[in-house]
Amino acid sequence: MLKPKESNGLAIxxxxxxNAKDFHTPTMMLTYSFRDNNPRPWLNIPNISVMTNAYDILxxxxxxxRIRENGIHKELGLKNEICAMDSGGFQFISRGEGEEIDPNKVINLQIASxxxxxxxxxxxxxxxxxxxxxxxLAKKSISNIKLANEQINNGIEVMPVLHGINPEEIKQYFTKVKKIADFKIWGIGGLVPQMKQSSxxxxxYxxxxxxxxxxxKQLNSNSEDLILHLFGVGSPLAGLLxxxxxxxxxxxxxxxxxxKYFLVYQDKIGARKVSNKTTMCTTSVKWDQYCCSCPICNNANFEEIEQKMKLGGNEGFRNRAMHNAYIYQQILVEAQDALKENRLIEFCKEKLGEHRFFKGILKYTLKKLAKYSK
Ligand SMILES: [Zn+2]
Structure with a gap:
């Protein structure tokens, strides 16, 4: 039975x-895609970790x-930040290329990078x-974990990904994979396709x-020190839960x-539109509750901020992306502080207790956690 500290849920x-670096958790990784003219927030915001993707690179x-010659950290301008490389299985499968990927190619790139x-x-x-x-596909995924575990031994941590549509399947998957090796970091996958559904x-949740x-619970049955990573959580407010x-x-x-969709993230509220150019049916920014000190918004009044965020083209896109990355990191830093002070649950209540959508999920989460602590 799990025994969460009453004030922090199951977070530690x-x-x-x-890879000879200190990986501080909890963390919020920014997924980075090489395909666009994407900004690199870690050049301005400290302590960000990054998830890249072999699919993009291949x-x-x-x-x-370049990445094979110089390494992924140099390519991205990362220093001590943790950089993970996803295999791109999701991208390959979504584009119908699943059968053709050679796992050795992906592993070889992960090692070289x-x-x-x-x-x-x-x-x-x-x-x-x-x-x-x-x-x-499930069999192939397991044999690829074995292959990665055999071939990757230059300090890089292999992260197996657990799949399953319910807790029982997660448990079964874990039981299979833990026979392969004592992995330090475990992922839970399969969230993205679910999150993408329109309703x-x-x-x-x-x-x-x-x-x-x-x-x-499964990881703790081996050790509380094991790291659990969650792919594709969507909103950082959901991430808190x-x-x-x-x-x-x-x-x-x-x-x-x-x-891309002209949405900027607002703390305690979520993604809000700054321009009618967006095709998303989202409500507009609540300027009366707007508060941000990111490199884009800092020292600007609301009118100036709105102008910067509404801009079309690459400049506007970069402004919104930088702001979003900053807000995400800000929420995470506040959560880290709350955890240190043994008040993560209280903090989640502050952030989500009044949220029209997430308050219900907060309630559910707390109920579930209370069951475990009994
Ligand atoms: Zn901002």
Whole structure:
């Protein structure tokens, strides 16, 4: 039975040696895609960790060559920040290229790039897959974890990814994978396809919370020190609930996606539109509650901020993306402080207790955690 500290849920502050660096958790990784003219927030904002993707790199010969020669950290301008490299299994599968990927190619790139964390090449099971296809892919994912574990031994941590549509499946997957090796860092995958669905019903979040708590429980059966990473959490406000449920590291690409759709993130509120150019049916920024000291908003009045955020083209996009990344990191830093002061639950109540959507999920999470502490 899990015994969470009543005030912090299942969250614990940790420093884990990863590739000879200190990996401080809880953390919020920014997913970085090489495809666009994306800004690099870590050049301005300290202590950000980054999730890159082998799929992007393997599609761009010149980029791949540079990364193989100089390493991923130099390519991105990272110093001591932790840089993970996802395999791109999700991207390959989504584009129907799943069968053709050579796992050796991905592993070879992960080694050459000197990424700190190499995510095992896994294949997300999409809902329209036949049972046979799903089984084949699940077997392939497991054998790829074995392969990565055998081949990667230059200090890089291999992160296996647990799949399952419910807690029981997560448990079974964990039981299989833990026979391969004592991994330090574990992922839970399969969240992105769910998060992408247009309706944001509570039950979908409840299911994710259940799987995170189960993942934590399984990891803790080996050691509390093991790190649980959660792929594709969408909103950082939702991310807080996943931290509370025992995830150490959460990751989101929504800082970029929101920026593309002219959405800026507002603390305690969520993504809001700054321009009618967006196709998203989202309500506008609440300027009466707007408060931000990011490099873009700092020292500017609301009119100036609105002008910067409304800009079209690359300049406006970069402004929104930088602001979003900053707000995400700000929320995370506040959560880290709350955890240190043993008041993470209280902090989540402050952030989400009045939120029209997340308050219900907060309530569910607290109920679940209370069950465990009994
Ligand atoms: Zn800002």
């Amino acid at each position: 502050e940790k420093i884990t040696k990863v 599609r761009n010969g010149r980029l791949e060559k 000197k990424a700190d964390i190499a995510v095992g090449l896994d294949y997300p099971i999409l809902q329209d897959f036949s049972l046979k296809k799903a089984e084949d 944001t019903s509570h039950t979908r 409840f299911n994710i919370i259940d799987r995170v708590i189960e993942g934590r 996943f931290l509370l449920s025992g995830a150490d590291s959460i990751e989101s690409i929504s800082w970029i996606i929101n920026a």
